[in-house]
Amino acid sequence: MKFLKQITNYAKEAVQSAKYIGQGLSVTFDHMRRRPITVQYPYEKLIPSERFRGRIHFEFDKCIACEVCVRVCPINLPVVDWVFNKEIKKKELKHYSIDFGVCIFCANCVEYCPTNCLSVTEEYELATYDRHELNYDNVAMGRIPYKVTQDPMVTPIREFAYLPAGVMSGHDLPAGAQRAGEHPEAIANPTESSESSEN
Ligand code: SF4
Numbered sequence: 001m002k003f004l005k006q007i008t009n010y011a012k013e014a015v016q017s018a019k020y021i022g023q024g025l026s027v028t029f030d031h032m033r034r035r036p037i038t039v040q041y042p043y044e045k046l047i048p049s050e051r052f053r054g055r056i057h058f059e060f061d062k063c064i065a066c067e068v069c070v071r072v073c074p075i076n077l078p079v080v081d082w083v084f085n086k087e088i089k090k091k092e093l094k095h096y097s098i099d100f101g102v103c104i105f106c107a108n109c110v111e112y113c114p115t116n117c118l119s120v121t122e123e124y125e126l127a128t129y130d131r132h133e134l135n136y137d138n139v140a141m142g143r144i145p146y147k148v149t150q151d152p153m154v155t156p157i158r159e160f161a162y163l164p165a166g167v168m169s170g171h172d173l174p175a176g177a178q179r180a181g182e183h184p185e186a187i188a189n190p191t192e193s194s195e196s197s198e199n
């Protein structure tokens with residue numbers, strides 16, 4: 001009886017192993033039918049998704065030096081350098097800076113800024129040889145944001161979120177190919193989107 005039990009267990013394990021090998025190979029064979037989706041960076045670049053949080057843009061003239069951005073930042077990162085102007089009884093902004101070598105790009109500062117002088121851009125290529133260069137002052141932060149779709153040297157490739165249903169690669173897509181699902185603004189305002197589609 002003991003011998004028979006051992007044989008049964010062995011057979012069960014052999015069937016189980018064959019099943020797992022089959023599952024693994026099915027993934028391999030499935031990928032053999034697909035084209036490579038390698039993006040030839042830096043000649044090709046993926047278009048970041050709508051809610052991507054990249055380098056922060058700053059508008060000096062809008063800032064009222066309230067320091068809300070500092071208080072809501074998890075690491076109190078923004079440096080707001082201001083003086084009090086006794087004549088007009090208002091704060092005057094002198095310098096503003098954020099060290100993007102330390103920033104975690106949570107965008108809390110952008111969300112809470114009362115004058116909307118901060119905004120997130122889709123710029124993500126911030127690499128430097130010296131980390132001190134990542135400490136952006138108000139001039140560097142005021143630079144017009146970089147856009148993949150407006151760079152004549154780059155072929156923009158649609159990333160996964162922009163592809164039609166069932167399409168895995170943004171290469172060789174017909175120009176009018178519609179993305180799967182709705183745009184974020186349509187999701188945020190479902191009544192407006194249904195009204196516009198009825199018109
Ligand atoms: S929250 Fe906005 S307005 Fe206030 S100091 Fe920060 S950037 Fe300036």
Ligand code: SF4
Binds near residue numbers: 073076077103104109
């Ligand atoms: S993005 Fe987040 S971590 Fe960076 S400065 Fe703003 S609040 Fe601080």
